[in-house]
Amino acid sequence: MTPPQLxxxxxxxxxxxxxxxxxxxxxYIQHDFLSEEECNQVIELIKKNLRPSTITNPHESDQYFxxxxxxxxxxxxxxxxxxxxxxxxxxxxxDPSYSEIIQGQYYQVGNEFKLHTDYFKKGTAGYxxxxxxxxxxxxxxxxxxxxxxxxxxxxxxKLELSVKPKLGTAVIWNSLDEKGRVNxxxxxxxxxxxxxxxxxxxxxxxxxxx
Numbered sequence: 687m688t689p690p691q692l693x694x695x696x697x698x699x700x701x702x703x704x705x706x707x708x709x710x711x712x713x714y715i716q717h718d719f720l721s722e723e724e725c726n727q728v729i730e731l732i733k734k735n736l737r738p739s740t741i742t743n744p745h746e747s748d749q750y751f752x753x754x755x756x757x758x759x760x761x762x763x764x765x766x767x768x769x770x771x772x773x774x775x776x777x778x779x780x781d782p783s784y785s786e787i788i789q790g791q792y793y794q795v796g797n798e799f800k801l802h803t804d805y806f807k808k809g810t811a812g813y814x815x816x817x818x819x820x821x822x823x824x825x826x827x828x829x830x831x832x833x834x835x836x837x838x839x840x841x842x843x844k845l846e847l848s849v850k851p852k853l854g855t856a857v858i859w860n861s862l863d864e865k866g867r868v869n870x871x872x873x874x875x876x877x878x879x880x881x882x883x884x885x886x887x888x889x890x891x892x893x894x895x896x
Contacts, residue, residue, distance in 0.1 A: 694864070695825075699779060703858070708845045710871040713859035719777075720770070720854045725831040727766055729885045732757050732790035732831075753797045754876070759788040759887065774827050774889050778858075783895040784820070793838060793884040799876035801843075804890060805861040805868040821893030822861075822868065828888045829856045837880030844871040851884055 697705075706713035720728075735757035761768040767788060775782040805823045806816045828840070830851040840849045840857060849857050863869040876886075 695778060695780075695860075699777065700858075706842075706845060706847055706859075708847075708871075710845055711842075711859060711863070711869050713842070713845060713847065713857070713872075715849060716777075716856040716858060717852070718854050719856040720829055720831070722853060724770070725829075725853055725885075728759075728770065728790065728887060729831050731759060731764065731767065732792060732885055732887075735759075735790070736792055753793075754799060755792045755797075757790045759790050761787065770887070771889070778825060778827070778891070780825070780891055781895065784824075784893075785889055785891045786820075788887050788889050791884075791886045791888065793876065793879050793886075795879050795881065795883070797884075798878040801873055801875045803861060803868070803870060803873050805872075807868075819894070820896065823890045823892060824862055825858065825860050825891040826872075826888065827856060827858050827891070828886060830854070831885035831887065832883070834879060834884045835882035837878055838882075838884040839877045841875045841877055842871075842873065843875070844873055851886075 700714045700716070703714040703716040706715070736755040737757065738755060759767045761771045761782075771782055771785075771788055774788075775785065804826045806813050830853060832851070833853050834851040838851045840851075841847070842849075842859075849855075859872055861869055861872050
């Protein structure tokens with residue numbers, strides 16, 4: 687793989703995806719990125735390692751800002767996760783060393799993650815800590831692992847986009863603009879689950895390698 691042009695990845699990488707029509711951010715929807723069997727295998731791994739989800743802003747006063755559960759899926763503990771990790775990296779043509787380990791998330795009825803961006807906000811308490819080694823977050827690659835009976839959409843209000851969870855579908859966006867600056871138009875909300883449950887995995891890419 688060539689060194690990544692992290693905010694100028696060629697459109698050819700997304701030739702099979704649905705491009706979100708917007709000049710405010712680069713975002714894509716790729717259906718059937720994972721098979722049902724692959725999704726079910728990841729779900730079983732998530733179930734074994736769940737903990738309450740956290741946020742990067744220690745001063746957030748809303749205790750219900752993020753109410754899901756989370757787990758880290760490190761590639762060194764499971765060959766299958768290593769395969770998924772590499773598959774995501776190959777799709778974007780970015781070496782995995784420019785990324786974080788895959789995170790799994792689980793949402794029950796009522797769980798949500800309110801409006802937020804994935805990039806680290808300069809001036810916040812954890813900014814220096816989170817960017818010291820690998821820099822800013824760039825691309826987000828999020829995959830729904832199951833269908834949800836009702837609710838659980840991912841809404842991007844500034845892009846006028848609402849994505850319904852669908853098994854195997856990936857939602858991909860760049861948190862930086864064409865000049866490499868953080869892009870507030872990528873603000874998004876994991877809406878509350880009304881019926882059923884939702885399993886998701888997310889992989890974040892960074893400016894620098896480990």
